[in-house]
Amino acid sequence: ITVRIKDPERVAGIIRAMKEQGTHKLQVISDFDMTLSRFGCNGRRCPTSHNILDNSRVVSEEGRRQLKDLLHYYYPIEIDPKRTLEEKRPLMVEWWSKAHELLSQQKILKSDIPQIVRESDVMLRDGFDELFNRLHKYNVPLFIFSAGVGDILEEIIRQANVFHPNVNVVSNYMDFDDNGVLRRFKAPLIHTYNKNNSVLRDTEYFQQLSARTSIILLGDSMGDLTMADGVPSVENILKIGFLNDKVEEQRERYLDAYDVVLESDETLDVVNGILRFVLTET
């Protein structure tokens, strides 16, 4: 595990200011896939919420092959440090749209979701229970903003027994017909690079959080950096980034963008350490 911080004094100042502002001013805004969930398990890649569906028994062999082809084509584009966000955005819309179209042809049942999640290899990062339980205990909102599949990630959190009332999710949700069969995905489409105010503007929940002006932001991609853009008058924001892939190539960019960069870290220990300090009276 390597923790890298470009400006340690600035980071210490933000954390101190958060503690002074108090619990009632704090919120955590977090990405889900590869941020709250693990990137690697036992030397292999852990699945994203999309992958959980893609690899499940409810998808035909041909469907699985096509979804894998999409992943192999578009994922390198998603993380390519040489392409601009402007270049990537239309391609991400293309990927998500094609994948959602394919999944919508598979007659997936809503009632199958708990089993699909149970049979998958997904794992939350070590220390997830401490994180969720502490935020719940201190009534700190945890806002999960994900370009994954909302129905799947909610089920993961539910099965881990940490879907507390302070947790709210904005993500891509499946649209089932009256028989509980997946027909399409609901709008708006959220992909890695539109996680910002354009999607959040109309969500009531986000408006309610405008008084929470101290923010801990957790992400794993450059697209996650804009997740708090809709919060007016942010006073303190600490951006913590998990650098999971292409570590050497992306290090400098991550260090410029995130206040704290965690390399090869499958835990939430650093985040929990900060929260322990911010949320206890000393």
Ligand SMILES: Nc1ccn([C@@H]2O[C@H](COP(=O)(O)O)[C@@H](O)[C@H]2O)c(=O)n1
């Ligand atoms: N069909 C797809 C589309 C996207 N992904 C990956 O899921 C991640 C979801 O985004 P978060 O904002 O929750 O991190 C994204 O990074 C894509 O790589 C996928 O696996 N299949």
